[in-house]
Amino acid sequence: MTLKFAGFNQRLRELIEESGKTHKEIAAETGISKNIIDSYTSKNGSSHPSAENAIRLAKVLGTTAEYLMTGNNPSPFTALSPEQKRLIQNIDALSDRDKSILKVIIQSFIKIK
The missing domain is CATH 1.10.260.40 (lambda repressor-like DNA-binding domains)
Known part of the structure; x- marks a missing residue:
């Protein structure tokens, strides 16, 4: 090919x-x-x-x-905005522990909205 x-x-x-x-x-x-x-x-x-x-x-x-x-x-x-891509890259750079903490924070934020 x-x-x-x-x-x-x-x-x-x-x-x-x-x-x-x-x-x-x-x-x-x-x-x-x-x-x-x-x-x-x-x-x-x-x-x-x-x-x-x-x-x-x-x-x-x-x-x-x-x-x-x-x-x-x-x-x-590729459909994400540059800012969304940067956020994903920043999250990927976090340790597993920090990712878990961030996940809890986001879930809590969504619940109170």
């Missing part, structure tokens, strides 16, 4: 912009050099990632490697 990379560079640029992160921040979170990320997002569209790098980028950007590479089956998270 051959992957069609048409639009990859544009999709990646849009997702990075929506994330509110810089290429340097994406590089730090993925372990991919900033220069490589710059080449992936170039307007000439000549550079495409390995499967491993596509997975790393997708994870950090809250989507799937399939969506990044083909434009098919976008993650439900």
